[in-house]
Amino acid sequence: MTTKTLSVVRNVFLALGVTAALGVAAVSSDAQACGGAWVPEVEIDYRIAGMAMAEKSLEQGEYVAVAGSVLRMIPHIVTSKPGRDPIMGRALRALAVSTVRMDGALSKIDKELPYEMIGSWVGTKAEDRSANLEWSVQALRALNEQKKNDPALQTELGEAMSKVPAHQEEALKLLGGLADKDLVASPEGYAALARLRNGSGDKSGSEQALKRCTAMAKSDSLCQVTGKFAGDT
């Protein structure tokens, strides 16, 4: 063989060797694969940062953005239950609260989601809105089962239940109990209590709740007793 041929063969072997080495590295996902040496596997959970951003949006009242973000991150969330993964619980809470605060109609979420994920979230029909609110109630109920004695979650459940006629009696009892202990954790909770008390004929109690709502809320528009619930048909 000529020198040139030898050089070509050597380069071919070198290339094969490098390729083989890279191939081994690429398939070695097992931490023990490299001769027993510990090789860290770095997995970045993008849901952590995503959830933090979603919760920030929730604080700022950007409910459709929250719902869109949660649904994109965890498409199967609608059928999920809170478990050991705290991210799942936080995601369920953020989506449920956003849905409740939008009265079951995440009207512009079709701009946030692929077509096949939109489902009933837009809430154009009354039954869709009711279904969305009922899902929110059940999600928050499950979270309350998991984290008992948390007035922040209880307030959110009460707020959600106040928007579903079938649960309003329970909501009145729950929120009223929290108010007695000064543990209603949001102005929305007091607004819901004011509406429920007003609806049950307790005008004085309604005014008290409204007063607390007004003191806590950024905007007085949140603290209204008039208008029917979106879940009402």
Next chain:
Amino acid sequence: MDRSKGSAPAHGTAHGWQMWAGWAAPVAALALGLGLALFTGCGSEREEPRPGPETALATAAPAAEDSATAAHGASSPTAAAAAAPVLRPGDPARGRELATQFECGRCHDGLDVPPVAMEKHCFHCHQDVLADKFKGASSTAIAKWKPHIAYARDVPSLLGAGRRYDPAWIERFLLAPYDLRPLLRPTMPRLALDAEQARDLAAYVTRERLATVPEEPSLAGADLARGRKLIEEKGCGACHSFTGVAALPEAPPPLADEHYAFEERAPVALAPDLRNARDQLSVRTVYEWIANPKGIKDDTPMPKTELGPDEIRDLTAYVLRAPLEAAPPKPIPARLPVLERRVGYQEVSERVLGMTCRHCHSDPDIARGDGGAGNTGGFGFKPRGLNLKDYESTLAGALDDQGERRSIFAPLSDGTPRLLGALLARQAEEAGQVNPEIRGMPLGLPALPPEDIQIVESWIAQGRPR
């Protein structure tokens, strides 16, 4: 920092009512002192040897002996005996269990309790974060944390504590901690300890204490003026303050939070105010400490200074016997009026809750299940479920002793909302006044400035707006 706080508890004045359990030692000391005064007289310019605390506190079980000594030296033995019930000795084994229960190892090294995981060890964790060695958080998060924790990176180790401290002092200190190290912002927190637990912990921490105490070095012939000259010449004031005596010529430098290597920081940050030494240490300990600090505590940043025996004696005498001016009482800062402008939650969060409180009252869901001592429990505190993560959680209250949820804005007996009361109680604690109804917050950290408390009070007064 108020350096004057150091003497109040030890003399049993402002704190006397709350240190009922540790009164046997002061009574003993007083009785012994009175007895000695009768025999030796007072006001001698030249120092005479006097029995150190170890005379009465030679073992880890001092209290009963204290009582006996007190009775022996008192003018009315019957009355003294009646006033000094025999306390059971401290139990080091029980103390070790308590050190685990109260998680002393989360702050202090030098204990033989089971090691604490990195993410639970306050100071190791902070040191790693500040040195960019912490794994498990993004660089953005770490950059955000750094300025919040820069002040909390140094803590005294308890290595060899038994060869240094008087267990009776440790017992008193645990029950009513005060500021020992003027340049260290964190202080020993006021834990939920009873008197027996404090005694057992003191017995454990001082377990290396010798059963047979060697004879004290004599301070006879010590020259306080020479001791003063030496303390100036050797530059002790570069690290130590010494309140109550004429100011030392060198003063500890201000500690910058950033870019300050441990080797440079620690000698200053951990240097105690020398006025406390006479409450904590025996003549022998101070003498041996000055002679060879690492001989007593291997990890001390205190340097060894070449001194002859007479110089060490004179320095020891000055540290322990120099007349001290009475510590000026620390006033409780005046409360500022409630603001008329609107104060929203965001301001409260950014100025107060997010800066300090959230560290111990955080959300377990975003902190690997540990919501901090004030939420999921720690440092011997049972879980209180107080999560100050956000607006809703803050309004969701905390668990009381019966496990019932209670608003943190519920009024105390004087009508002050609990959250505000806790902040004010910390100011009072720093002034030597413990509020029995509520623990001062932030725990083990300086009280908030009046301007920050004003923000919180205004927010509450305005109905806690979002």
